[in-house]
Amino acid sequence: MTSAPAIHLRHISKVFGGVKALQDVDFDVGMGEVHCLAGENGCGKSTLIKIITGVYQPEPGAEIEIFGQRYAQITPTVARKAGIAVIWQDLALFAEMTVAENIAFEAVLGNRPRRVRHAEMRRDATAALDRLGVHLDLDARLGTLPIAERQMVAIARALVGEARLIFMDEPTASLTQTETDALLSVVRTLSAQGVTVVFVSHRLAEVLEIANRVTVLRDGRLVGVYLAEGMTQTRLTELMTGKTFDQHVAAQDTAASEPVLEVQGLTRKGEFRDISFALRRGEVLGLTGLIGAGRTELAHVLFGMTRPDAGTVTLDGRPVRFRSNRDAVAAGIAYVSEDRLALGLIQPQSISDNAVLAVLKKITGGAGLLSDDRQEGLVAHWVRELGVKIGKPGDAMNTLSGGNQQKLVLAKWLATQPKVLILDCPTVGVDVGARAGIFRIVRDLAAQGLGILLISDEVTEVHFNADRILHMAGGRIVGEYDPRQTRVEELEAAVYA
Amino acid sequence: MTLLQRIRTGAGPEVPGLLAFLAVVILIFSLTADRFLSLANFGSIAYQLPELGLLTLAMLIPIISGGFNLAIIYTANMAGLTLAWVLNQNGGPEAGVWPFVYGSVLALGVGATAGAVMGAVIAYIGAHPILVSLAMMIFLRGLGEFLTRGGDISGFPDYLAFLGHGAVFGIPVPLILFLVCAVLWHILLTRTRHGFAARMIGSNLKATAYSGVHVKRTLVLIYTLSGVMCAIAGILMLARFNSVRVGHGEALLLVTVLACFLGGVDPFGGFGRVAPVVLALIVLQVLSSGLNLLGANQHLSTAVWGLFLVGVMILRWGAGKWKERQKRE
Numbered sequence: 001m002t003s004a005p006a007i008h009l010r011h012i013s014k015v016f017g018g019v020k021a022l023q024d025v026d027f028d029v030g031m032g033e034v035h036c037l038a039g040e041n042g043c044g045k046s047t048l049i050k051i052i053t054g055v056y057q058p059e060p061g062a063e064i065e066i067f068g069q070r071y072a073q074i075t076p077t078v079a080r081k082a083g084i085a086v087i088w089q090d091l092a093l094f095a096e097m098t099v100a101e102n103i104a105f106e107a108v109l110g111n112r113p114r115r116v117r118h119a120e121m122r123r124d125a126t127a128a129l130d131r132l133g134v135h136l137d138l139d140a141r142l143g144t145l146p147i148a149e150r151q152m153v154a155i156a157r158a159l160v161g162e163a164r165l166i167f168m169d170e171p172t173a174s175l176t177q178t179e180t181d182a183l184l185s186v187v188r189t190l191s192a193q194g195v196t197v198v199f200v201s202h203r204l205a206e207v208l209e210i211a212n213r214v215t216v217l218r219d220g221r222l223v224g225v226y227l228a229e230g231m232t233q234t235r236l237t238e239l240m241t242g243k244t245f246d247q248h249v250a251a252q253d254t255a256a257s258e259p260v261l262e263v264q265g266l267t268r269k270g271e272f273r274d275i276s277f278a279l280r281r282g283e284v285l286g287l288t289g290l291i292g293a294g295r296t297e298l299a300h301v302l303f304g305m306t307r308p309d310a311g312t313v314t315l316d317g318r319p320v321r322f323r324s325n326r327d328a329v330a331a332g333i334a335y336v337s338e339d340r341l342a343l344g345l346i347q348p349q350s351i352s353d354n355a356v357l358a359v360l361k362k363i364t365g366g367a368g369l370l371s372d373d374r375q376e377g378l379v380a381h382w383v384r385e386l387g388v389k390i391g392k393p394g395d396a397m398n399t400l401s402g403g404n405q406q407k408l409v410l411a412k413w414l415a416t417q418p419k420v421l422i423l424d425c426p427t428v429g430v431d432v433g434a435r436a437g438i439f440r441i442v443r444d445l446a447a448q449g450l451g452i453l454l455i456s457d458e459v460t461e462v463h464f465n466a467d468r469i470l471h472m473a474g475g476r477i478v479g480e481y482d483p484r485q486t487r488v489e490e491l492e493a494a495v496y497a
Numbered sequence: 498m499t500l501l502q503r504i505r506t507g508a509g510p511e512v513p514g515l516l517a518f519l520a521v522v523i524l525i526f527s528l529t530a531d532r533f534l535s536l537a538n539f540g541s542i543a544y545q546l547p548e549l550g551l552l553t554l555a556m557l558i559p560i561i562s563g564g565f566n567l568a569i570i571y572t573a574n575m576a577g578l579t580l581a582w583v584l585n586q587n588g589g590p591e592a593g594v595w596p597f598v599y600g601s602v603l604a605l606g607v608g609a610t611a612g613a614v615m616g617a618v619i620a621y622i623g624a625h626p627i628l629v630s631l632a633m634m635i636f637l638r639g640l641g642e643f644l645t646r647g648g649d650i651s652g653f654p655d656y657l658a659f660l661g662h663g664a665v666f667g668i669p670v671p672l673i674l675f676l677v678c679a680v681l682w683h684i685l686l687t688r689t690r691h692g693f694a695a696r697m698i699g700s701n702l703k704a705t706a707y708s709g710v711h712v713k714r715t716l717v718l719i720y721t722l723s724g725v726m727c728a729i730a731g732i733l734m735l736a737r738f739n740s741v742r743v744g745h746g747e748a749l750l751l752v753t754v755l756a757c758f759l760g761g762v763d764p765f766g767g768f769g770r771v772a773p774v775v776l777a778l779i780v781l782q783v784l785s786s787g788l789n790l791l792g793a794n795q796h797l798s799t800a801v802w803g804l805f806l807v808g809v810m811i812l813r814w815g816a817g818k819w820k821e822r823q824k825r826e
Contacts, residue, residue: 305707329709337707346701348767357697357708360690369688412708 004068006031006165006196007052013059014047021047022058025222027215029165029198031067034191036199036211036228039240040431041401044220045200049167053086054079067164083164089173091154095143099136100125103156128156131193132186148179155186165196172203173429176291176457184210202432204233205460218242233460241433247460250443251467251483254283260451261333261420263302266311271297272475275311279420279451284442286466286483287455288495294475295455296338299422302453303335304328316419329358334413336406338425338455344409345397352393355379355408359415382411386441403434410441421445422453427461439465459495463488471495511761511773514812519780526787533790540669544662546782547675548737549749549756550775551730554682555723556753557774561686562719563699563766564619564626570750571637572611572724573731576604577741578641580732581650589652597654605728611637612724616717641743651740661736671733678729683771685722691715699766748799755806756781781805 007029014022022044029035039045050056054074058064064071066082093102104121125138134152142150151171158166168187172180180203187197187210201207207214208228216223216239223239238244259278267273272294279285287295300306302313304322313320315331322328325335337343345354356363356375363378365371379393388407390400397405406426413421423442427435442465446452456462462469463483471479471494481491526533552569559566583600584592611633618629663670686692694715697705706712735741758764759781760774781802788798 324711325707326709326711335707342701343704343707346697346704346767348700349697353693353697357705357710360693360710364690369684370690370693416709 004031005029005065006033006067007198008063008065009052010063012048012051012062012064014044014051014056015059020220022051022220025217025220027052027222028225029196030212032191032194032196033212034187034197034199034210036201036207036214037217038201038204038207038214038236039217039223040433041403042219043217043240045217046169047220048217049086049169049198049200052079053084053167080161083162084167085158085161085163085165086167087151087154087158087169087171089170091150093142093150093154093157096141098139098141099145099153100138102142102153103128103160105157106161124160125156128159131159131189132156133189134186146179148175148182151175151183152186155190159195163195165198166190167198167200169200170202170429171199172201172206178290180206202429203458204236204432208233208236216240237432243433247464249463249483250284250439250465254280254467257281257283260316261302261453262314264312264314266298266301266308266313268297268301268306268308272472275477277470277477279453281419281451282446282449283468284446284452284454284466286462286469287453287472288457288459288462288469288491289472290495291457293472295472296424298472299335299424299453299455302328302420302422303333329416329418332417332419333422334358334416334418334420335422336409336413336424336426338428340402340405340409340428345405345412347398348396350394351390351397351400351408352376352379354397355382355393355412355415358412362415378415382415386411386414387437401431401434402429403431403437406430406434406438407441410438414445418450420451420453422455424455425457426454427456427458435461459492460488463491511770512776514816515760515773515776515780518809519776519783522780522783522787526783526790530787530790533787538786538790542779542782542786543669543672544737545786546778547669547671548730548734548746549752549782550675550778551678551726551733552746552749553753553756553774553778554678554771555726555730557682557757557762557769557771558686558695558719559626559630559723560754560757560762560764561699561766561769562695562716563702564716564719565630566612566615566720566723567627567630567750568611568615568634568637569723569727569730569753570746571634571641571743572608572727573734574741574743574745575611575637575641575731576608576728577731577735577745578645578650578743579607580604580735581653581741584653585650590654592654594656597657601732604732605725608724608726608728608731609721610724612720612722612727613717615724616720619720620713620716638743645741645743647743649740649742653735653739657736657739660733661739671737674729674733678726679771679775682726686769686771691718695719696767696769699763699768701767752781752802755802759806759809 005028007027009027012022012025012027013020025044025048027048037045037048047056051058052074054076057073064074066084071078100122103125122138129136129152132152132155136149136152142153155166171183175183184206187199190197199207199211208231211228214226214228214231214236216226218240234247257280260281261279264276266275275298289295301308304325304327320331322331341347352375356378359378360370363370363374365374376393383390386407388411389404400408426438430438442452442454454462454466466483469481469483469491470477471481479494532538552573555569556566580600580603583596583603587593587596615629615633618624619626660670665673686695694705694710694712697710698712698715702712734745738745756777757769757774759777762769762774784801784805785798788801789795
């Protein structure tokens, strides 16, 4: 990099009530670079972003230079004037306003004009979207758009605000593979236009694909800065967690055990058709494919949320027909939803109440009244069993990290003593280190005889953790693979083709 | 858990603040109004509190489940009308105890039906509780006005005075009725599966349904119980006023909401306990009777209630900020 760096930070520390969130971290981002900031939850990534954008003030002794200019102190206004924008995970857009209004909001409405100049707003919005090479209906209400398009709106808004440096916080967490590809190509476009992008992501494959360099933080300290070229996912994981993981195929031969869940010719119009497979006791059956392949829809039918149009489901040799998910739960099927925030857990309620929600009958004591002692016992048992790290059982669910929340979802369902466990993208928003912990639990459960259907759009995840893999595309099962005989690259080629 | 811990968690974190508030209010009035600290004054509070209290309980559980019940007043009066009609059919002032018993059962049935219909529409059609209960409110008011031609129905047997104005061991009967209902409501919310589910539904209906809870049945039950509580309030109002009119207690509708929020119930659902709501009711009642003794206009005391809610919200906000700061340090 010959020109002045976009960001040049030295000796950044931040202490929160005695906890050192950042310790003497240096951070450099070159002009026009795509830089990745990697690290597990709690490593200090967001704190660092918040210091650069003026939300937090660093401890004394910090040196901050942005686009070659030194700042003694950064406030959010200063940061915005310097051309820094952040696209947070929640996007901070207005669901009730149109695309054009959202994009031009700050530039046009932010100055408190006497009247709203619609023509100007549309012009600015069109210009920004053109720069991204994206076409959206300017008059569509934002709330009606899919997440991927809302993200484009957020990026376009940053461009209207003349951002030269854009932070993206976990931008791909809720995107499908094709949407992710589209986002990555927009990032490349931005980079080619001289906009610097700092990418924060858990998904290592795309980090390595898009970034020039990677800065790794761990426990509030700088581990190092690395060129993305020549870096491997395994190495990056080790740097982030400080532990070594040898990812190996966990598959075992389960052909000998009897089937627990059999599906024959299952069809639901417009979603999937003619699905047949058998899930054996003690088996982890991987189900992969792009989003839109009908995987979650299939899971919903198996869990009794929706009704099939044709086909049969057999559980333990007996045909079953669920009228609701309550029937499915009673029959021994548990479903860990891909949407942990909205469907998996009740975020504002306590950890303890979330853990027992699916088994209220089990904590009912004499006279049909709920028993605190039974609830406490049950929660303590599962927290210990799965190694969930919690403060107090009475704390709100949203005080836990993604990985611990997911373990609690597992605990909630294991308490129902299921025969079949359906895991729908169980590692979305979960740290790399914590993922290993979740899959260790999954393998343990399989060893205890549970049949597990592991749905995921991350092919590597399925490859390393499943005994057998089904590939779903366009609502049908199009292939079956044995991870011990198929290399992960072959599988990726088949799925992402 | 020890008994003390149980009491503390059972009552909720709102209780100490409300108790302090109550103490301050009582102190101020006892210094300024000379008849405030008299048995007669506390007696009148004890007779006035239960009507508002029962209606507040009826409002409480829909709010906790993330909904609302605008129809409480007219449900109560519809139930009261039902009982009045049965009593009148059986001789009015000469009616025996038996017509009162089955009239009351019929009244509870009317309350339950009104609630169940609302609950079913909310649960199965997914309509907004405010709209559904608004429709029910307008329907019941219209129906009631039509049946009574807008007038009062009175002339009830004398023994009803025991329910409205009597006392057992010096404790007013309405107060006993209210306390029993409050305890039942506390048990419902903290110790039953439906109460548990109602709180969860209030925070996230979909996630609760995904967990295998029969959310529709719970919602129907919640509104049915709310209707039953309205009917109990309606029967008590009949006994206290010795008359029934469709519009009785119209002004109490929003006061019940006020009492819920003062008692720390989350306006967006999911959180709320009976004990702090009862305390909030006592604070409101003490405030208005104190102001009354000072010779203040009744409308002024309503205005003070409003100010009081704003004050409590500011205090809660301040306490939240303070806690946040404590956490950071």
